[in-house]
Amino acid sequence: MKKLVVIGNGMAGVACVEQILKYRHDFQITIIGDETHVNYNRILLSSVLAGEKSAEEIVLNDLGW
Numbered sequence: 526m527k528k529l530v531v532i533g534n535g536m537a538g539v540a541c542v543e544q545i546l547k548y549r550h551d552f553q554i555t556i557i558g559d560e561t562h563v564n565y566n567r568i569l570l571s572s573v574l575a576g577e578k579s580a581e582e583i584v585l586n587d588l589g590w
Contacts, residue, residue, distance in 0.1 A: 534558025
């Protein structure tokens with residue numbers, strides 16, 4: 526089995542992994558990130574800070590993903 530390591534838990538790296546998984550499932554994938562929480566839509570972060578959305582509403586994938 527091939528191994529894929531993605532450095533960074535941001536939108537770009539996660540989008541790349543999501544696209545790979547649409548076509549191939551023969552990877553052992555490890556995502557390494559510095560943040561202590563799940564990945565989220567950073568574009569919508571200002572909406573959370575403004576109180577328009579909750580942090581849960583901008584999560585892209587949960588921890589189990």
